[in-house]
Amino acid sequence: MNGLNHLFLTVGPARFRLASSWQEPLDQLASLYKTYPASYDDYADFTVRLEPEKPWRRFVRPSVHISGDYWLPDAAPLPLSQSLLAAEMGMNLQMALGWRRHLLLHASSVEKDGKALLMTGLSGSGKSTLSAMLAEKGWRFMGDEFALLNPDTGMVHSFPRLISLKNEAIAAMQAILPINRFGPMMKGTPKGDIRHIIPPLNAVNRMKETAKPALLLFPRFGYDPVLRDMGKSEVFVRLTQASTNYVALGETGFRALTRFVDTVPTKAMDYQSGEQAEEMIDSLWSKLP
Amino acid sequence: MSQLYRAATPNKLIQHPLDSMTLIFQKSSGITHIVADPVPAILEVMAEDTVTADAITHRLSAGFDLEESADAADIVLARLVELCSLGLVEQVDGG
Numbered sequence: 001m002n003g004l005n006h007l008f009l010t011v012g013p014a015r016f017r018l019a020s021s022w023q024e025p026l027d028q029l030a031s032l033y034k035t036y037p038a039s040y041d042d043y044a045d046f047t048v049r050l051e052p053e054k055p056w057r058r059f060v061r062p063s064v065h066i067s068g069d070y071w072l073p074d075a076a077p078l079p080l081s082q083s084l085l086a087a088e089m090g091m092n093l094q095m096a097l098g099w100r101r102h103l104l105l106h107a108s109s110v111e112k113d114g115k116a117l118l119m120t121g122l123s124g125s126g127k128s129t130l131s132a133m134l135a136e137k138g139w140r141f142m143g144d145e146f147a148l149l150n151p152d153t154g155m156v157h158s159f160p161r162l163i164s165l166k167n168e169a170i171a172a173m174q175a176i177l178p179i180n181r182f183g184p185m186m187k188g189t190p191k192g193d194i195r196h197i198i199p200p201l202n203a204v205n206r207m208k209e210t211a212k213p214a215l216l217l218f219p220r221f222g223y224d225p226v227l228r229d230m231g232k233s234e235v236f237v238r239l240t241q242a243s244t245n246y247v248a249l250g251e252t253g254f255r256a257l258t259r260f261v262d263t264v265p266t267k268a269m270d271y272q273s274g275e276q277a278e279e280m281i282d283s284l285w286s287k288l289p
Numbered sequence: 290m291s292q293l294y295r296a297a298t299p300n301k302l303i304q305h306p307l308d309s310m311t312l313i314f315q316k317s318s319g320i321t322h323i324v325a326d327p328v329p330a331i332l333e334v335m336a337e338d339t340v341t342a343d344a345i346t347h348r349l350s351a352g353f354d355l356e357e358s359a360d361a362a363d364i365v366l367a368r369l370v371e372l373c374s375l376g377l378v379e380q381v382d383g384g
Contacts, residue, residue, distance in 0.1 A: 232307035233323065240321065247319065251303070254314040254321060258305045 004049070008039035009091075012148065012159040012207050013101065016091050017044035021051045021058050025083035032084075032162055032183050032196065035204045046070070046098060048090035053077045066090040070097035082186050085194055088162060095146055095159070096244035102148035102157060103249060103256045106242040107216075109147040109156055110139035115214035115288070116156040117281065118147050118264075120242045126221035126277070129169040132197055133274050134281070136176060141203035142211065151249070151256035154263070155210035160203045162196040170195045172274065214288055216266040219277065223270035227280060230268055236261045291341040293381040294369055296332050302377070304329060313377065322375060327355065331368055332377070339381050342366045 004019040007026040020026050048068040052058040062080035068090055075093070078086045095104065107120035108131035117139070119127040128144040135141035141160055148157040162183065165173055170193060174182070183196035218230070218238070239257055240246050246253045267284065271277040303314040311329045313322040327349065334348035346365045350357035372378035 231309070233310040236307060236312065237323065250319045251314060251316060254303065254305075254312075258307075258312065261307065 004051070008042060008044060009033050010037045010039065011091070011161050012143070013157055014046070014095060014099065014159065015039065015044045016094070017042075017047045018087055018090075019047060019049045020083070020087075022062070022064075022080065022083065024080070025050055025064075025087055028084050028184070029087055032198055035198070035201055046091070046094035048087060048094060050083055050086055050090070066093070068094050070094050072097075076190065078189070082189050082194075084183060084196065085186055085189055085191075088164065088196070091161065092145060099148075099245060100248065102150055103253050103260075104243055104245050105147045105149060105239060106145070106244065107147040108144045109142040109158070109211075110134045111142055111156075111158075111209075111211040112139050112285070114211055116142060116147070116211035117215045117217065117285070118156065118213060119217045119219050120147075120239070121218050121220060124166075124221065125219050126169075126271070127219055128164060128166075129172065130219060130274065130277055130281075132163045132165065132169075132173055133176075133278065135163075135200050135203060137278065140206060140209075141199045142207075147213075149213070149256055149260060150210065151252045153210070154213070154256070154259055156213050157210050158203070158207045160199045160207050163199060165195050165197060167192045173197060213260060213264045215284060216260075216264050217281070217284075218266070218268040220268065220270045222272060225272060225276050225280065226270045227284070228268040228270075230266050232261050235266045291343060293339050293341055293383070294335065294345070294373070294378050295339045295381050296335040296337070296372075296378050297376070298337060302332075304332070315375075315377065318376065320375075322377065327353070327364070328368055328372065330355075331365060331372070335378070342369055345369070 005023050005026050007018045009016045046069050050064045053063045053065045063077040064083045064086040065077045066075050066086050107118045108127040109116050109118045110131050121127050131144045142158040143160050144163045146159045148159055181198050186194045301316050305312040310323050330353050342365050346362045349355045
């Protein structure tokens with residue numbers, strides 16, 4: 001990888017090597033991840049490469065092509081101003097396609113008293129924003145993108161990457177967090193406006209601590225507030241859709257997911273504001289066994 | 290002569306009941322099937338035997354709350370055809 005600049009990042013159990021033709025995105029990442037553990041041996045589970053689409057595009061209208069150990073052929077290049085998004089997408093992609101040590105659930109997670117609340121749903125459901133909000137209200141943030149389910153123990157492992165806020169969620173969190181917790185504002189990305197938040201320090205310091213899954217929610221933002229019971233079959237099917245490696249794990253994944261569905265209480269939660277969601281969550285949480 | 294059927298051996302499948310549905314994980318393919326009644330019951334009464342559809346219907350009426358009738362036989366046959374296409378049951382020659 002001659003000619004590339006390098007940065008090593010550790011997020012939960014996963015270790016990444018980021019290699020980039022440009023130094024700026026790595027400096028940006030190093031600054032946002034400065035509280036995370038440093039690499040002591042330059043080992044990495046995955047490599048993410050940020051390189052020019054064509055050699056001259058390093059200088060002329062620079063555009064970042066994402067590649068790595070695992071990649072999608074149709075990943076479109078991004079302008080250099082969005083290289084932080086490219087790096088985050090690259091890391092997510094490696095996890096989604098390559099991680100085998102845990103069952104990956106596309107879910108946010110927060111912890112209290114050793115128990116984890118998981119929130120999963122489609123993009124725009126508010127799972128990421130809710131996890132960021134709860135992280136400021138006494139919960140430990142464990143991740144806004146992937147919950148890692150240990151197939152041997154049934155415990156949830158933390159993967160506390162930068163929190164990715166989209167569109168309206170950015171202003172909502174800017175109202176309650178200091179500016180030094182935010183990354184750069186990236187407007188007009190393929191996912192809309194994006195701004196990252198650095199997770200609270202305790203989320204990073206305690207990222208090796210696991211939690212027992214205690215409640216699963218399917219939040220849906222923008223509907224009249226209601227909690228709905230869900231059948232286990234529906235939960236199972238939706239979680240197979242929310243997992244990027246369920247099929248790859250085979251019987252291990254099946255046993256991990258059936259145990260999860262059998263033991264973790266689940267509700268669908270419609271809500272119209274963060275405060276409303278917090279009240280509903282607190283009420284559900286207080287009634288858990 | 291009636292067609293004979295045989296279910297995949299139980300050690301090649303993991304059955305896991307959930308509310309109204311049952312999951313069947315097929316170890317050979319890694320595929321998870323989600324099935325409703327009477328499929329789990331059909332697989333149960335087939336056990337490891339080589340049997341006809343009529344014999345399955347008879348066993349179901351004996352062991353489960355299912356009246357033996359032409360309708361019941363049609364339902365069992367339709368499910369057997371589906372199970373064959375999924376690879377959970379196979380047709381056996383020589384019946």
